[in-house]
Amino acid sequence: MASSQEVIDRLFSAMRSSVRSYGAGAIEVRNQIDGTAFFPGGGGLWRGFEPYGKLPDEFPDSPIMFLGHNFDSVRGYKQSCSRGIERMNSGTWFFLIRYLMAADLNPANAFYTNAFVGLQPEKANGPMFANEAFYQECRTFLLEQIRIVRPRLIVALGQNAARELDLVTGRLPPPRLLRSIQLIHPGAIVYCKSAERDVLIARQGALLKAAWQSLTDVI
Numbered sequence: 001m002a003s004s005q006e007v008i009d010r011l012f013s014a015m016r017s018s019v020r021s022y023g024a025g026a027i028e029v030r031n032q033i034d035g036t037a038f039f040p041g042g043g044g045l046w047r048g049f050e051p052y053g054k055l056p057d058e059f060p061d062s063p064i065m066f067l068g069h070n071f072d073s074v075r076g077y078k079q080s081c082s083r084g085i086e087r088m089n090s091g092t093w094f095f096l097i098r099y100l101m102a103a104d105l106n107p108a109n110a111f112y113t114n115a116f117v118g119l120q121p122e123k124a125n126g127p128m129f130a131n132e133a134f135y136q137e138c139r140t141f142l143l144e145q146i147r148i149v150r151p152r153l154i155v156a157l158g159q160n161a162a163r164e165l166d167l168v169t170g171r172l173p174p175p176r177l178l179r180s181i182q183l184i185h186p187g188a189i190v191y192c193k194s195a196e197r198d199v200l201i202a203r204q205g206a207l208l209k210a211a212w213q214s215l216t217d218v219i
Helices: 002-019 074-082 092-102 132-151 158-167 186-191 192-218
Strands: 066-070 110-116 153-157 179-183
Touching: 002 158, 066 092, 066 132, 066 158, 092 186, 092 192, 110 132, 110 158, 132 158, 132 186, 158 179, 179 192, 186 192
Parallel strands: 066 110, 066 153, 153 179
Antiparallel strands: none
């Protein structure tokens, strides 16, 4: 097994080589959040609920790869850097952890990343406004992420991430990705009526559990 730091260093090196056309709304991530955080703001690994959590020694073997659309806004990223962890008590992480709990899956057995690796100037939600070169470079790097991480399952969080994944998976060399699924972006659950949230979380967890079991059952 490779060390976590070794794999994260490879990912950042590949990102710096592949993605260079920042500007027009996409701002480069230069430092890592020292705690649980999606890549590229952080290392993309589970480091617990507390700030400055310990990086695991070993990178998870053939993990689930959770794929979001883009990382964050400049303001949100700076706040997470100061906090030593992304915000865990609301939004994406709050409901993603509930997906994992509903699926009986350990968050440590996953890699958390994004299709677009730049920061948005003002707000994290909504389309990633950038130039076409940036989009294409991020798609090239998404392929490289998949090759480096070697996931057994990719979970696209929301329609935007699913669309980006569809654009690149046909370009993967053998062995092909075993399976990918799309779930409701956990950050969108907050906009649902409170009475519907538990039902939606249970359904997403069931889909995730079934997809993972379909892979483990054939090994």
